[in-house]
Amino acid sequence: MNDEEFEKTLRLGFLDEADQIASNMEQHFLDLSEHEFSDDLMNAIFRCAHNLKGSARAVGFSDLAQFVHEIESAFLFFNEKKIVLSENDKDAFFESIDKIKKSCEIYRSDFSAAFDFTTASKRLSSIDRKKSSDQSNLIKNKETTNGFAIFEDDDQSVLSSKPVAQNKSSQDNKPDMYIRVDLSRVEKLINYVGELVILHDVLREQESVTGNQLSKKTFSQLKKVTKEVQDLSMGLRMVPIRPVFQKMQRIVRDIAKELEKDVQLNLEGSQMELDRAVLEKISDPLVHLVRNAIDHGIEKKEEREKKNKSSQASITLKASQQGGKFVIEVVDDGKGIDHEVVYKAAIKKGIINQDAHLSIEEKLNLIFKASFSTKDTVTDISGRGVGMDVVANCVNELSGSVKIQTKIDQGTTIRLSLPQSLAIIAGMIVTVNGSKFVFPITQVYESVKIDEKKTKITSTLGEILLLRGENLPLYRLSLLLNQKPQAELKKQIAIVVRSTKAYCICVDEIVGQAEIVVKQLGREIQNLPGVVGSTILGDGNPALILDADLLIDRVMNHANYYEMLRKVV
């Protein structure tokens, strides 16, 4: 590695670290009480700032180092005097932390970037000056300037004057227990482990033919170890949801302040782990949900008091694991959503027909429709509406589900049910014309044997299956995949899908269900219609993972399917 590369690595490493430190600092500020001075937290913040300053200087980001130094100085004032920070003071620090984060982002693409932190610095210095004049008149300005002078010149003195801080560091420096690993290396490892598992299955077959007692014993040990290795390596992709939840604290604080509402955010289950890829995707929708809960769900103070509710509203973010699913709930104690109001607004907007008969649940779900979120409706209705389609889309993309529970004047719970991992999903393996395909199990509502007497072919609607008094469109998987058609429907199985619409897909056979490892297809065959990925089955052969909704969407705008169907029947 030459010097230039070395420096680059060093700087990138610093930027990662800086992000982490800035987030920690933010968290500590959020944790600070308005009423009581906390030595521990204040010292922790001070340490963060001090570390950041030192590292920034070491890698040559002097603008940033100088700015952090100013933050440190402003902060030191509070720490020295044991003054409790007001919300307003905190705001100034939050703004500074945002500035740090922003500049790190810019540094990432341009190491030589220069920054002007003057406005932020002014804001910082204004708070301590104001504070100092509020304090006892005895030693105000003189003392503070002296204080600054000492630490400005000699950083070491700060450390030595704070022995407590150093003793505590073993507790607070948890990030040191981790190592950063390139995601591609983890993925490679998971690939090889997958191969190991397949080889293991092959060995088991061979062993049952030729094996003796001795090899049987070794084999059963190997099996245990292989399983352990597989579980561990899969676990490497899992990260706690905590950082996303913590981000919400800040958002709640800012929005509540802006809307002049008093909101307490509670977090439950922030230690729960889920796939990094899922976490990344779910972050923005959660922001939408929280924002909506404060904006539309939670009432103003006076209104809450009239309703005999506590004047401080609460929003709870809950993460939990339920039956192999990762569940995130956003619970508020606001005014709830009136499904009739939603329904009427949707009719007015032309989203649904005037004489559409919908269940309460269906009416509530209208808030997830894209065109529902217009300004007009938001002011008209008591419910939510902004950006909810983003939530619905994201959940669909992850093949999860979303559910609303609401009671007027008691509050609303929005429940996102997500796969814990994108790397492993539960799949239903089916065959058609001898090839195997996999549907995510989340898409399969049920599977039924097709009774020929109960299918009808119409020239306008295609095939229809009568299932317990319900008429469902029936599509043949062979035709959906442009293959030669399945000949007869006699012994076929229909997979019933109930997503935004209900329909059946006819397959030859259901092989079984399995936990499958999802593998991306190469870019030469990415974006095939209805194909969302591939996997390797227990027999060692690849199989394609299909998305029922995407396959059907394709047919909907495509006359070809019906032409092909007509040729068969």
Added chain:
Amino acid sequence: MSEITHNDEADLRFICFSLGEEEYAIPLLDVREVIAVPEMIHVPFTPKHFCGVTNIRGQVISVLDIRKKFHMPDSQSSEKSVIICEFKDLVIGVLVDSVNAVINPKRSEIAARPVIESKIDPVFITNLYRKGDGVVLFLDIMKALDLDDRKAIDNMKKSA
């Protein structure tokens, strides 16, 4: 690449394979391995020369029939092989008749592509090399794919 641009002699190694009567070569450094024809799973919505996907040590890899791609007649050859090529962001298997040898020509022995009649759109051919009585055509597999396969699939998506 319209001509060989490698400047290191070690990079001037090519793996030769036959397609029918003709002999072709690709840079050895692009080749990850050569395997016997594996079991392949057909992929819907793909063009004719797309044989399918296969499992190579846990990785799902597409295999393409270069002969069908070039509209050459089916061969009777039984000893077919798949060359697994690894490019920057793409790993792909290429079905060929037989893998013959690794050659290490001198730079002076490599000639530019002349304007001649060929069964293949000559833009895939980067150079040629005289080997005894015969001639070896240097093939740019990436170029072949970029020009044709991706387009074919994109078109399919449009019509789908």
